[in-house]
Amino acid sequence: MALADAKPMERNEAGIQTAISILKQRFSERLQTGKDIREQHGHTITYIPNQPPDAVIFVKTTHEVQEIVKICLEYEVPIIPFGVGTSLEGGLNAPAGGISIDLSQMNKVLEVNPEDLDCTVEAGVTREDLNTYLRDSGLFFPIDPGANATLGGMAATRASGTNAVRYGTMRENVISLTAVMPNGEIIKTASRAKKSAAGYDLTRLLVGSEGTLGIITEITLRLHGIPEQISSAVVTFPSVEAACNTTILAIQSGIPIARIELLDALYMKAVNDYSNLNYTQAPTLFTEFHGSKQYVSEQIASFSDIAQEFGGADFQWAEKQEDRNRLWKARHNAFYAGLNLRPGAKGIATDVCVPISKLADCVIETQQDIEENNLIAPILGHVGDGNFHAAVLIDMENPKEIEQVEAFIDRLHKRAIKMNGTCTGEHGIGQGKKNYLKLEHGAGCDIMRMIKQAIDPKNIFNPGKVIPDF
Amino acid sequence: MALADAKPMERNEAGIQTAISILKQRFSERLQTGKDIREQHGHTITYIPNQPPDAVIFVKTTHEVQEIVKICLEYEVPIIPFGVGTSLEGGLNAPAGGISIDLSQMNKVLEVNPEDLDCTVEAGVTREDLNTYLRDSGLFFPIDPGANATLGGMAATRASGTNAVRYGTMRENVISLTAVMPNGEIIKTASRAKKSAAGYDLTRLLVGSEGTLGIITEITLRLHGIPEQISSAVVTFPSVEAACNTTILAIQSGIPIARIELLDALYMKAVNDYSNLNYTQAPTLFTEFHGSKQYVSEQIASFSDIAQEFGGADFQWAEKQEDRNRLWKARHNAFYAGLNLRPGAKGIATDVCVPISKLADCVIETQQDIEENNLIAPILGHVGDGNFHAAVLIDMENPKEIEQVEAFIDRLHKRAIKMNGTCTGEHGIGQGKKNYLKLEHGAGCDIMRMIKQAIDPKNIFNPGKVIPDF
Numbered sequence: 001m002a003l004a005d006a007k008p009m010e011r012n013e014a015g016i017q018t019a020i021s022i023l024k025q026r027f028s029e030r031l032q033t034g035k036d037i038r039e040q041h042g043h044t045i046t047y048i049p050n051q052p053p054d055a056v057i058f059v060k061t062t063h064e065v066q067e068i069v070k071i072c073l074e075y076e077v078p079i080i081p082f083g084v085g086t087s088l089e090g091g092l093n094a095p096a097g098g099i100s101i102d103l104s105q106m107n108k109v110l111e112v113n114p115e116d117l118d119c120t121v122e123a124g125v126t127r128e129d130l131n132t133y134l135r136d137s138g139l140f141f142p143i144d145p146g147a148n149a150t151l152g153g154m155a156a157t158r159a160s161g162t163n164a165v166r167y168g169t170m171r172e173n174v175i176s177l178t179a180v181m182p183n184g185e186i187i188k189t190a191s192r193a194k195k196s197a198a199g200y201d202l203t204r205l206l207v208g209s210e211g212t213l214g215i216i217t218e219i220t221l222r223l224h225g226i227p228e229q230i231s232s233a234v235v236t237f238p239s240v241e242a243a244c245n246t247t248i249l250a251i252q253s254g255i256p257i258a259r260i261e262l263l264d265a266l267y268m269k270a271v272n273d274y275s276n277l278n279y280t281q282a283p284t285l286f287t288e289f290h291g292s293k294q295y296v297s298e299q300i301a302s303f304s305d306i307a308q309e310f311g312g313a314d315f316q317w318a319e320k321q322e323d324r325n326r327l328w329k330a331r332h333n334a335f336y337a338g339l340n341l342r343p344g345a346k347g348i349a350t351d352v353c354v355p356i357s358k359l360a361d362c363v364i365e366t367q368q369d370i371e372e373n374n375l376i377a378p379i380l381g382h383v384g385d386g387n388f389h390a391a392v393l394i395d396m397e398n399p400k401e402i403e404q405v406e407a408f409i410d411r412l413h414k415r416a417i418k419m420n421g422t423c424t425g426e427h428g429i430g431q432g433k434k435n436y437l438k439l440e441h442g443a444g445c446d447i448m449r450m451i452k453q454a455i456d457p458k459n460i461f462n463p464g465k466v467i468p469d470f
Numbered sequence: 471m472a473l474a475d476a477k478p479m480e481r482n483e484a485g486i487q488t489a490i491s492i493l494k495q496r497f498s499e500r501l502q503t504g505k506d507i508r509e510q511h512g513h514t515i516t517y518i519p520n521q522p523p524d525a526v527i528f529v530k531t532t533h534e535v536q537e538i539v540k541i542c543l544e545y546e547v548p549i550i551p552f553g554v555g556t557s558l559e560g561g562l563n564a565p566a567g568g569i570s571i572d573l574s575q576m577n578k579v580l581e582v583n584p585e586d587l588d589c590t591v592e593a594g595v596t597r598e599d600l601n602t603y604l605r606d607s608g609l610f611f612p613i614d615p616g617a618n619a620t621l622g623g624m625a626a627t628r629a630s631g632t633n634a635v636r637y638g639t640m641r642e643n644v645i646s647l648t649a650v651m652p653n654g655e656i657i658k659t660a661s662r663a664k665k666s667a668a669g670y671d672l673t674r675l676l677v678g679s680e681g682t683l684g685i686i687t688e689i690t691l692r693l694h695g696i697p698e699q700i701s702s703a704v705v706t707f708p709s710v711e712a713a714c715n716t717t718i719l720a721i722q723s724g725i726p727i728a729r730i731e732l733l734d735a736l737y738m739k740a741v742n743d744y745s746n747l748n749y750t751q752a753p754t755l756f757t758e759f760h761g762s763k764q765y766v767s768e769q770i771a772s773f774s775d776i777a778q779e780f781g782g783a784d785f786q787w788a789e790k791q792e793d794r795n796r797l798w799k800a801r802h803n804a805f806y807a808g809l810n811l812r813p814g815a816k817g818i819a820t821d822v823c824v825p826i827s828k829l830a831d832c833v834i835e836t837q838q839d840i841e842e843n844n845l846i847a848p849i850l851g852h853v854g855d856g857n858f859h860a861a862v863l864i865d866m867e868n869p870k871e872i873e874q875v876e877a878f879i880d881r882l883h884k885r886a887i888k889m890n891g892t893c894t895g896e897h898g899i900g901q902g903k904k905n906y907l908k909l910e911h912g913a914g915c916d917i918m919r920m921i922k923q924a925i926d927p928k929n930i931f932n933p934g935k936v937i938p939d940f
């Protein structure tokens with residue numbers, strides 16, 4: 001199967017021009033049509049070609065989004081919501097042209113309710129901005145996908161990242177959403193109650209819908225208390241299997257690990273070279289433990305026992321923030337360190353996720369596949385969730401190599417799905433994985449198409465994304 | 471507004487008779503049309519009139535369900551899925567007649583994956599049967615709605631109960647579902663991976679859809695390790711507010727309480743009378759703590775400090791299972807003890823849920839309302855989630871009293887919704903709360919209707935439930 005389904009779609013040229021001229025009157029300088037700004041908004045930091053929108057509008061309120069939706073609805077013009085542009089799968093491209101709605105100026109924290117451990121933010125607030133805002137409250141928002149993404153974008157793509165093993169993904173941490181729907185109505189998907197059995201779960205329907213069902217403008221999020229104690233440990237293992245088995249047993253034993261990240265030997269070489277470090281070039285776990293002082297000690301003792309049982313060695317511990325930052329530096333720089341293994345190459349961040357009992361098998365088979373095909377693809381995993389990224393370094397000028405990588409990624413996705421896993425743990429479908437949604441969901445794909453068709457019958461909300469053949 | 475929207479709907483008499491005669495050929499003695507069995511399957515343990523189906527079929531496989539759906543689709547005959555009949559809101563009634571599909575014989579545990587902390591069961595397995603099955607594995611399934619419901623029914627109604635404060639509801643604990651959809655297709659909503667960003671969240675769409683979008687036949691559930699130590703405590707408080715504030719502070723402090731249940735003074739009188747106990751007749755918290763020995767001690771110490779700060783007294787602790795059972799007896803018998811306050815009366819288990827910061831206000835205002843209207847309605851709450859039940863005891867022969875109770879429940883639902891809460895924390899909408907769905911969800915209700923219309927255009931899956939005016 002092809003690497004991505006990013007083929008241009010039929011353009012409604014007349015509608016687009018009419019809508020832009022009406023919206024220009026309304027939004028004046030906040031509507032931009034310059035090439036650079038349009039290309040930046042069709043941004044894709046990966047391998048998919050740029051398909052810029054026809055105009056970008058910087059919005060400030062939910063009602064402005066509603067105004068735009070109503071005009072685009074009338075003239076049947078595509079709308080693509082934009083946060084800060086960290087999508088990896090072409091989610092922001094405009095294959096049929098249209099309007100990019102930039103929500104980055106909707107960046108207010110609207111309320112924080114410490115007693116209820118929740119807050120409500122506008123969609124353009126980034127996760128780092130939120131945590132800066134919360135700094136003195138004793139609370140934090142744990143989901144960390146790496147990039148400093150907007151919370152709207154994170155909700156739209158069901159993002160997760162390093163802390164998900166303990167705190168869950170956006171699925172578990174979004175309490176309610178305000179969204180503008182393709183019928184032009186503004187909905188609030190739920191109350192602030194911690195649970196509800198009232199009707200269909202519209203919150204979870206929009207989380208992960210990637211802008212194809214509604215444009216998220218406000219989000220009520222679950223917050224967590226900043227732990228009294230945070231401790232980190234880096235441990236080296238004799239094999240990927242040993243590191244995976246340590247992870248499985250630690251989780252089975254009920255240790256509430258906050259982070260547990262695997263870097264394979266090649267990644268450890270890359271980070272050593274890139275950051276001038278001298279870690280052992282072997283499969284390595286980066287871990288973090290949260291809790292009271294006493295409880296963290298207890299977690300560490302249990303984890304150390306398990307790790308040693310599987311041959312874990314070269315333990316390095318850190319408690320103070322600066323020491324933890326130093327320890328985690330290798331992990332945080334991994335993406336760029338990886339690219340450095342092959343200067344000039346593009347990186348394709350694959351994203352499969354399998355039941356953790358299958359993780360070692362899936363990683364080992366994938367490493368063999370990489371080796372047999374002479375690819376360069378270091379592996380990094382959120383192993384507590386069974387999610388890993390083989391970052392394939394590819395020369396995009398070499399058609400033969402592209403073909404070879406396509407075949408590799410095809411095998412990778414099929415391997416994960418066969419192991420009862422998914423082609424995407426956290427990056428989403430976008431244009432990049434549309435070809436695999438049917439393979440993964442079978443007849444469920446038809447139900448998704450029915451929902452899309454019913455809610456967005458004119459197919460103007462982020463068309464060409466997620467749902468195949470639509 | 472009326473207590474429930476349970477009005478009979480137009481019957482497709484010819485279709486029903488034809489479908490039954492075809493299905494009788496196929497299912498023989500497993501299709502039953504006797505009055506008793508039909509009435510039992512239109513069972514509602516609350517105040518809503520019984521509306522029995524025309525036939526009941528006892529199914530054994532997903533494919534049998536599919537066969538029935540295909541025939542009912544062809545003749546446009548309603549289908550109502552049935553587990554063990556513990557629905558409180560008329561979810562099992564057949565206002566347009568039709569076929570009740572009894573899934574209680576689909577009672578096999580299909581697989582348990584200890585390494586992945588999950589299992590897959592048929593929809594008719596009850597939660598107690600599952601925990602009996604798991605007994606020797608060191609794992610358990612924590613969701614406990616009180617009744618020994620089937621896991622299919624619990625998924626369909628997004629059930630929760632006493633352990634939800636720590637372990638979440640069915641929303642968080644269902645990993646994947648197999649369901650027969652109204653187009654006659656069998657879907658599997660997700661893989662067994664712990665997380666996925668692949669397409670719309672069909673799992674969460676079906677969880678809580680109450681049989682109106684699909685018939686759940688298999689469920690993959692998240693399991694948890696049986697804690698090394700379980701300790702219980704019962705504490706008396708000077709006021710509802712003090713008990714609520716203790717709960718809020720305990721949760722804010724990060725104590726992972728496994729259960730925290732409030733019984734008001736009237737309920738404490740009821741359980742004392744019913745079970746011959748001598749608890750103080752004051753607002754009381756029943757709590758439970760899970761973890762390692764050391765961690766549970768730490769939790770207990772923190773909780774005791776907080777409870778004492780708010781005037782908590784008469785602490786009773788228990789560690790051994792038999793002692794814990796004795797301690798929790800009062801809580802477990804509360805429903806029947808409550809009914810005993812007014813022999814012959816029916817109990818209406820209301821079910822509002824609000825942000826916990828509003829819980830004390832909501833309970834206190836509700837108690838005042840009860841008093842002002844001379845109602846008898848003891849209150850019990852899953853206070854860690856902000857969810858409480860005022861069990862209104864009502865003489866169903868007295869029209870004036872029914873009117874008065876309707877007005878009380880109307881005020882209760884509006885009070886909760888105004889406090890940014892929900893009219894149902896865990897019982898679902900069924901026929902009982904359809905009138906409040908629009909009030910709670912506004913324009914979101916239209917989106918729910920679009921989804922229902924798209925997925926079940928002939929409205930044969932549990933018609934007359936959840937979605938108003940449909």
